[in-house]
Amino acid sequence: MTKEFRSVQGFNDILSPEIAKFQHIESVARRCFGLFNFREVRTPVLEQAGLFERSIGTSTDIVEKEMYTFEDKGGERLSLRPEGTAPVARTYIEHNIDKQDALQRWFYIGPMFRHERPQRGRLRQFHQAGVEIFGTDDPFADVETILLADTIISSLAVRDVTARLNSIGCPVCRPAYLKELRSYLGSVRERLCEDCRKRADTNPMRVLDCKKEGCLEATASAPRTTDHLCNDCSGHLSGLRSGLDALKIPYTIDTRLVRGLDYYSRTVFEFAPARDTRAQNAIVAGGRYDYLVELLGGPHTPAIGFAMGIERMAALIDTPVQRGPAVFFVPLSSESRVKAVRLAGVLRHTGRTCEIGYGEKTIKSMLRRADRLGADLVIIIGEEELRDGFVTLKRMSDGTQERVNDADLPDAVGRMKS
């Protein structure tokens, strides 16, 4: 069949039963955010293109070729947000949050957009849940951010996920490090892949992140960020590590871990399935961005956060069982349907989920439907029930059924269900 309309490439419909995973992940995430006392912030999906260009960095792939950027009718250059941090930082600045209380703990959940070739774990519209802590450079904020990510992952019963961690320094120590790294990379240049030769000039730290064997070997003895941190950065890192150790949160230091976004400083981290060697396997990633708010025109505001990929998390969990309705009504005439609607209203008032069968279908087909939906109880209303003011209440699990007077229905439903 040729369908006239289909969803746009990389923009997927999410429907039952897959939707149950999303609902579960989001509700677990919300609960954890709430328990850590983070407040929700909802920002628009559209922002000025410049916000991302400046924050993420113009030489990153995201900005260079993956943004949905267009001119609207007013001639403004707008972008669908490719990530959540920059918009939230913009919000922090725009509403002068620091004037009230510079320390803020925020979370967001929503769709993000990147124009890439879709594949496993990568879509053009995807969903992230993330947090940001603004207004402190206390390493304990880093600890708590990582703890929160770890809490969500374990609350979702996802196993064998490991955390990798690194510090990429700050404007004080990074220039000297980069100088050293550049000269090292120059010395092994001919052993690097073509991409990495370019990166060696434009974004040398990314060379460390290359997965190609030749590059891995060539950079095996490259200078490490962690050996070139200034006193403050190194103190920050050890504060973070001792916090994680004290809480017994497992992690490994990975000096090759740099992140793809320009705004990170000091702490960067990533959670990924231990066994999965595929490239796009990070389910949570984040880091510190102490200079982003400033870069966007706000006051100096150290901050840290992470983003979790909801689709990627969904790939790691089982589909939760979706409960059927507590009660499915089987009215055998239009008069009895009126009664069914009335009784369903009473039951819904007591918190029972009810669905009423439609149409001229036979009792058999309606019962089949009730069975398929997984209804606990069925209420049959025919001629006799209508005339004498009762209903036939049937328990699907064992088929037992009884006559129940209309007025006794809520009690009888409670009794039969248990």
Place this chain on the structure above:
RNA sequence: GUGGGUGUAGCUCAAUGGUAGAGCAUUGGACUGUGGCUCCAAGGGCUGAGGGUUCGAACCCCUUCACCCACCCCA
């Protein structure tokens, strides 16, 4: 952006140039107001689309579209 793979019923897949099929699902019946189990039956397809070769194409060729996977990169 580059490379590979796949498109046949709602779903998962057969059919290798000669009448398009199965399982599951759906609907109905056996069972006239009673679901699941079993049995019986039915509906459902321009074989992604367009063109070509051939007496004849799901199958071969060309074009195109879509999806999947990988690279790149990222959540």
